[in-house]
Amino acid sequence: MFGKTNDRAHRGLSAGFLTALGLLMAAFLAPGGAVAAPAGQSIEAIEQTVRDFLRAQGEKEPGEWDIRVHRLDRRLRLHACRTPLEAFAPHGRVELSGRTTVGVRCNDTKRWKLYVPVSIDRFMEVVVTRHPLSSGQRISAADLTMARKNTARLPYGYYERIEPVVGQAVRQPLAAGDVVRPATLAEPTLVQRGQELILVADTGSVQVSMSGVALENGARGERIRVRNTRSGRTVEGTVLDSHRVNVGTVSAPMAGR
Template sequence: MSKFKVFFAILTLAYQLQSQVFATSFDREFVEQLAQQAVRDSFSGVANRKISVSAAKLDPRIVIKSCDQNLQANIPDINNSRNVNVKITCEGSTPWNLYVPVKVAVNAPVVVAKFAIDRGSMLTPDNIHVAYVDEKRLRGEAIANPNSLYGAKAKRNIVKGKSISPNHVCSVCKGDSVTLIASSSSFNIKTSGTSVSNGHLGDKVRVKNNRSGKLVTGRVTGVNKVTINL
């Protein structure tokens, strides 16, 4: 064998040995954690949410090969899916990839009933609080700020743990005495009125002016408060 061939064989063997020396072995738990972290990172810009992720246990029959580079985790667009297949890739001298299924739950802060609330009952810190609920379980418009509900009344029975929406409550309820405010850039005039419809914050309601007897339309701006912008 020529000296060149011997040198080349030694160089090739050295390269192979070096690749083996620097290759890293990865266990199933590491790969599962890598997939979970990739999903968490994809939600880093989502505010006021708690993200819960759980990777499926890899089949023990799967052989996770060594890799002489750091493993890469790539995920598709989430698209509000509960399940994400994270692609784990080795881009080293002996490339390989595998997929790890990850379950995702996005939990949003919403106001819920601490216990059953009867129709006509006033909402207070004693019977409502903020809880984190899986967005997939929410139906309709949920309310995140309990301060907007204190003093409002339940329009219907609300079961324990139910997320509260504007349809469940009225800040101004039919038959309530309200403060009627006529407002402009130069003055505010207050008088008393009686609501002839239900409404939550921001809703328009009809109110009878107790002094003039006329029906007017205003917007609910607080508990038992209706404002007419002139």
């Protein structure tokens, strides 16, 4: 009789303990429970902050943008920021083309900061060739046209306008539709070896001119060797145009030799 009573008491205690444990777990797991785990920072909000930041930067530049924020690890646990998230350029500025990184920080009492990788495609009109161009050919406006390209895939540069390209020479052959890059162009040769030239020099108060002969080819801005026809002296000068070379400052007697 005594042992039977203890067995009932034991079963009653076990049932009560399990019931209490179940209630405690339900309270802990309940969304609105007083002991529910605190919510962390929304990953989606971080990613949207990055997109908004980049779109605002892109409004200052021409072109159309395709912004892809690399997916952050959903297991990331950050304090839920009670102030607006702030995006920033880690190195002072963000490259709005290709792969880059944007920083995001929380400025409330529990501060945190992280860096979000991003890929950006920028589509805009750039200068391309209308038809094949051969090496050494001088470019005219009729040789060029505009085409929409993804500049993220043009790491070696491009031109946004035709005007700066016109008049330059082709450094290497180009096919029809090729993007015109700075490296594919060269200033055209304006002065040919053996050509008669005007040598321009400053004497300090006036500019004097002398006749000369080019000893080598030269493009605008290049330094070449020239010979003063009257004195026979060889000097270096900078090509100004197709018939003038600036030989710098000389003394008045030297200019007249």
